[in-house]
Amino acid sequence: MGTPANFKKHLLIPAIMGAALTYGALSLIDDDSLQREQITSLENRILDLELSLAQKEEELADARFFSAGAFGLASTSEPAPNLATNQQAAVAAPNTQSEHSANEQGSNVAVDSQQLLKDLVTLSDRDPRSFSEKANDLLARNASKENIAVVSKSVFDLAENPDVLPDYELQSLYQNQSNPDLQRVIAQVMSTRGDNGLLEKQIAKTQTSLSSENPAIRQQALVELGKTRYASAANAIVPLLQDSDTNVKLDALLALRATGNQSHVRLVETLVSHPDPAVSWLAKDVVNSLQNLSERARTQLASTDIVAELPVIAAP
Known part of the structure; x- marks a missing residue:
């Protein structure tokens, strides 16, 4: 099979000849109408030759591709593999996989959090525990930042529902938990119900740090x-x-x-x-x-x- 250079050489010759014929025709034909007709014909011929050349090149490329795939050989005209690029790709692949795993894990955490929210605020015959019991059990298993946020949001969601979350349960939850954010939210919810006692207690406990000699602690x-x-x-x-x-x-x-x-x-x-x-x-x-x-x-x-x-x- 000939090389791409040989194909181009053979197919470009007719194109060049066509261009020469165009030039000759322009110099010999005086009649405008006949001249335009001849020019159009020659231009169409050149276009056909160029399309034929492009088609041949495409066929040659396909033939080389299937030949390399069949025999496992790389074309001599292909550049040598870039080892540095391959190494970078190999290093990047695990990072991409880790990033995907992290994103998937973050998505699962979000989904779990929404389910936890639903479970905490819903009374069910299948789970006879009270809200405070479920919240305490959850935080006893894992008092993560996310779980603290879930319980805090649940307390807020039930602020106007004392039937599901009565004041005595809020008081109990406040006493059983030591996270300052959760305690603050519980005290704030009690304030919306007209009882500022826990909020005053929260302030008194925090206020003691204002006398620290360390400016960072005061801040x-x-x-x-x-x-x-x-x-x-x-x-x-x-x-x-x-x-x-x-x-x-x-x-x-x-x-x-x-x-x-x-x-x-x-x-x-x-x-x-x-x-x-x-x-x-x-x-x-x-x-x-x-x-x-x-x-x-x-x-x-x-x-x-x-x-x-x-x-x-x-x-x-």
């Missing part, structure tokens, strides 16, 4: 107090507005913005003229936020306050 305590969205926490936060550490002072302002009301505005105004521009700017922002709230705001929580700090469940 973390301020973050936790800010999550309560409760005005009583603001009263515990206010003294930290005068903290010697600028970062603690800034976190105190942020926590106060999340928990305070109009009664706390005057306590922030002294920082509006603070020499540190970050403190001054944030103080102005806090004043603007709190002055729009009444002095009764945040003394009893609403559902929106809980949602704002609810632990996040992985998306399905």
